[in-house]
Amino acid sequence: MTAIPLPYADDPDTAGFWDAARESRLVVQRCKACGHCQFPPHPFCAACAHAETEWAETSGRGSVWSYGVAHGPTLPGFQDVVPYPMIVVEFEDHPHIRMVGSLVAAPNAAINSVPVSAIRIGMPVDVTFAAVSDDITLPRWMPRVSESLKP
Amino acid sequence: MSDMISLKDRTAIVGIGETAFGKAMVQSEEQLACMAIKAALDDAGISPSEVDGLCSLNMENVFQHDIARDLGMKEVTYYSQMPAGGHGGCGTVGHAAMAIATGQAKVVVGWRSRKRSGRASRVWAQLEQRIQGSRDTWLRPWGIIRPVDEVGVMYTRYMHEFGATRDHLANVALAFRSHANRNPKAFMHAKPMSREDYFAARWISEPLCLFDCCLETDGAIAFVVTAVDRARDCRNRPVYVHAAAQGFDGGSAILANYFTADPMRSQAATCAKSLWRQSDFRAADIKVAQFYDAFTPEVFFTLEGYGFCGRGEGAAFTEDGGVALGGRLPVNTGGGSLSEVYLHGFNMITEGVKQMRGTSTGQVEQADCCFVSSSDLGPTCAVVLRN
Numbered sequence: 001m002t003a004i005p006l007p008y009a010d011d012p013d014t015a016g017f018w019d020a021a022r023e024s025r026l027v028v029q030r031c032k033a034c035g036h037c038q039f040p041p042h043p044f045c046a047a048c049a050h051a052e053t054e055w056a057e058t059s060g061r062g063s064v065w066s067y068g069v070a071h072g073p074t075l076p077g078f079q080d081v082v083p084y085p086m087i088v089v090e091f092e093d094h095p096h097i098r099m100v101g102s103l104v105a106a107p108n109a110a111i112n113s114v115p116v117s118a119i120r121i122g123m124p125v126d127v128t129f130a131a132v133s134d135d136i137t138l139p140r141w142m143p144r145v146s147e148s149l150k151p
Numbered sequence: 152m153s154d155m156i157s158l159k160d161r162t163a164i165v166g167i168g169e170t171a172f173g174k175a176m177v178q179s180e181e182q183l184a185c186m187a188i189k190a191a192l193d194d195a196g197i198s199p200s201e202v203d204g205l206c207s208l209n210m211e212n213v214f215q216h217d218i219a220r221d222l223g224m225k226e227v228t229y230y231s232q233m234p235a236g237g238h239g240g241c242g243t244v245g246h247a248a249m250a251i252a253t254g255q256a257k258v259v260v261g262w263r264s265r266k267r268s269g270r271a272s273r274v275w276a277q278l279e280q281r282i283q284g285s286r287d288t289w290l291r292p293w294g295i296i297r298p299v300d301e302v303g304v305m306y307t308r309y310m311h312e313f314g315a316t317r318d319h320l321a322n323v324a325l326a327f328r329s330h331a332n333r334n335p336k337a338f339m340h341a342k343p344m345s346r347e348d349y350f351a352a353r354w355i356s357e358p359l360c361l362f363d364c365c366l367e368t369d370g371a372i373a374f375v376v377t378a379v380d381r382a383r384d385c386r387n388r389p390v391y392v393h394a395a396a397q398g399f400d401g402g403s404a405i406l407a408n409y410f411t412a413d414p415m416r417s418q419a420a421t422c423a424k425s426l427w428r429q430s431d432f433r434a435a436d437i438k439v440a441q442f443y444d445a446f447t448p449e450v451f452f453t454l455e456g457y458g459f460c461g462r463g464e465g466a467a468f469t470e471d472g473g474v475a476l477g478g479r480l481p482v483n484t485g486g487g488s489l490s491e492v493y494l495h496g497f498n499m500i501t502e503g504v505k506q507m508r509g510t511s512t513g514q515v516e517q518a519d520c521c522f523v524s525s526s527d528l529g530p531t532c533a534v535v536l537r538n
Contacts (some may be wrong), residue, residue, distance in 0.1 A: 066308035069357035
């Protein structure tokens with residue numbers, strides 16, 4: 001399989017995110033001055049323009065804010081799995097924060113492993129993680145199993 | 152403020168030039184650019200040696216030095232490039248108007264030349280294995296690769312919030328195709344399209360199909376701007392730059408505007424405040440408009456952002472031929488990016504000029520001004536042209 005495009009893990013603005021992801025933790029940036037949380041990460045707090053931020057762990061619970069289904073032609077690294085869904089997740093504990101992701105049936109399953117017909121805006125999802133290179137672990141999302149169905 | 156310089160009707164587009172539009176054209180992008188610029192200067196009756204200003208997009212591969220050398224320009228005193236590709240086309244008109252109104256230049260040319268085979272024509276296909284920058288980092292690893300992927304996800308949400316459907320997208324594609332069918336220069340001139348054709352098309356990125364996406368074509372377009380006193384001596388009737396504005400919201404993103412507090416708010420709303428503050432015309436006065444239409448949903452956001460309808464009403468506005476000739480607001484009367492040519496919106500500028508000259512193949516007879524905008528769903532810009 002052709003490799004997919006990945007970011008550098010040592011960029012000063014984002015390294016903390018990838019460090020956490022390798023430990024299966026999903027984090028967002030939190031301002032050390034005002035506590036505002038933000039994602040995607042960037043150098044200053046968007047709420048108060050303070051320069052110092054820290055990484056705050058999230059619950060990893062969210063819901064599908066929107067989605068699409070990519071058909072080819074696309075990049076070689078994705079052409080093998082078309083059509084595949086692309087989702088945007090809204091965080092349960094930070095309703096103003098959204099993140100792009102893949103919806104998968106199991107942590108290391110292919111990104112087309114959940115049938116498109118099962119996807120709805122608002123459906124609850126839980127984060128999972130897949131190591132896709134030596135230095136990058138990608139957060140991904142699995143449909144949440146209803147509490148009553150859990151063993 | 153008495154010392155503030157107004158742009159209103161201070162400058163005019165006095166010449167437009169276009170190459171043929173097609174696929175796999177033999178000329179280079181540089182040749183095409185020169186052909187369009189020379190045609191625009193001939194249209195105005197101005198020698199290249201008089202040009203002292205050059206405005207283009209950041210995606211343009213033919214640089215100001217190439218143009219000035221190739222066409223024998225002498226002393227160039229103003230040059231600029233608008234960022235964000237198709238989000239910046241109308242900004243080149245605005246920059247030209249500002250440069251002239253502030254005495255930086257006297258004759259300014261704007262141009263866009265593009266071949267589908269050109270090295271920068273498919274930005275997404277050149278993505279490196281290791282990506283950089285906030286925009287790519289938070290999209291590409293999960294398979295949101297192409298502009299159509301970014302916009303498709305936006306439209307799924309739009310449909311959810313406002314009850315829009317694919318039929319509304321078809322309204323846009325069919326209206327612009329019908330305009331192209333009247334325009335002999337349009338790439339899709341000889342290809343009528345039915346609603347059945349639209350729904351039979353293959354998916355590109357659901358909910359967007361082939362006919363929701365702009366053409367992939369070769370060609371070049373240019374325009375010439377001068378001060379009004381000079382404009383009156385030119386060959387053609389001047390088309391006045393009545394108002395010009397640009398804008399975006401902090402926290403917003405280009406096309407994949409998922410991360411801001413209110414993604415369904417068109418960033419054109421910010422540009423619109425500046426535009427309508429300058430303009431004697433209001434949205435309700437506009438009788439013909441040219442919108443950037445790389446993807447059909449952009450038309451809804453533009454309708455809403457500039458106040459042609461209320462928020463969430465853009466899709467419904469297209470019902471009953473709303474954006475077709477004879478409708479409430481005829482849009483893209485030459486066929487647009489969807490059916491005339493894709494040149495990052497520069498055909499919207501020239502079509503606006505044709506409307507004001509009375510030479511459009513989709514002429515709106517009563518129009519005394521024409522609204523022209525660049526790509527919405529990101530930083531954007533717009534002009535009001537008048538005759």
